[in-house]
Amino acid sequence: MSRGGVDVDVRIASEDWQDVIARDEDLIARSINAAAKAADAPGGSVDVLLTSDDEMRALNARWRGKNKPTDVLSFPSGEAALGIGSPFLGDIALGWGTCVRDAKETDTDMQAHLAHLTIHGFLHLVGYDHEESEAADVMEALEAKVLASLGYADPYERMASDAATQVR
Numbered sequence: 205m206s207r208g209g210v211d212v213d214v215r216i217a218s219e220d221w222q223d224v225i226a227r228d229e230d231l232i233a234r235s236i237n238a239a240a241k242a243a244d245a246p247g248g249s250v251d252v253l254l255t256s257d258d259e260m261r262a263l264n265a266r267w268r269g270k271n272k273p274t275d276v277l278s279f280p281s282g283e284a285a286l287g288i289g290s291p292f293l294g295d296i297a298l299g300w301g302t303c304v305r306d307a308k309e310t311d312t313d314m315q316a317h318l319a320h321l322t323i324h325g326f327l328h329l330v331g332y333d334h335e336e337s338e339a340a341d342v343m344e345a346l347e348a349k350v351l352a353s354l355g356y357a358d359p360y361e362r363m364a365s366d367a368a369t370q371v372r
Contacts, residue, residue, distance in 0.1 A: 210240045210293065210326075211249040220300040221254040224314050231315060235322040239350045245330040246291065252322070253297040260299030275302040276321040278328035296325035316356040323350050 212233040216225065225231075232252055239245070253259075257273035265271040267279070280294040298321055307317040327343055334340035348358035 209247050210236050210245070212236050212252060213249065214252045214254065216254045217259065218254060218256040218300050220256070220304075224318060225254070228315055231319055232322050235319045235350070235354060236326045238353050239323045239326045239346075240330075242346055242350045242353070243327060243330055243332070245326075246293070248291040248293040250293050250326065250329065251295045252325075253295065255297060255299060257299045257301035260297060260302065263297055273299050273302050275299055275306055276325045278325045280329045280331075293326075294329040296322065296329065298322070298325070310359065312359065316351070316359075319354055319356055320347065320351055320359055323347050 210233075214225070214232050216222065236250055236252075240247070260273040260275075260277065261271065263277055264274050267277070275298065277297045278294060279296075281292045298318070303317060303321060304314065306312075307314050310317075312320075324343075324347055327346060332339070332343045332346070334343050344360045348360060351358060
């Protein structure tokens with residue numbers, strides 16, 4: 205059980221996101237709170253930036269040394285580890301162009317993809333990672349569980365199925 209709800213502040217910096225958000229205004233907050241509950245994460249607050257690939261490229265270059273856009277970036281604040289009050293857990297940024305391309309390439313509904321990336325970003329804020337195989341398995345299983353609780357399919361199951369089909 206989660207130790208508290210997460211307050212989510214969404215800032216839309218690219219108008220491209222407007223239609224996706226209009227279809228389900230609470231999707232991001234629901235996704236984050238479902239992930240917080242499943243991960244037994246602390247309550248607190250999270251800021252989410254919905255932006256363009258250009259801004260994601262700049263953020264990725266500045267913070268990760270990679271001069272290319274990406275779908276999601278997470279910036280943990282470190283306050284959650286202190287265990288005080290209702291901490292600021294961190295920031296999540298999502299890039300429109302890369303998100304749309306990824307959704308099309310995997311034949312995934314944009315709402316489902318946004319939920320997945322939001323959950324993925326949040327789990328990074330609370331200490332999950334996918335650098336090592338075992339850690340990736342844990343994180344992916346938790347993402348699939350949270351997505352299922354929201355009514356979405358497991359994206360990793362589809363990826364595994366697609367990979368197996370390509371090998372044949």
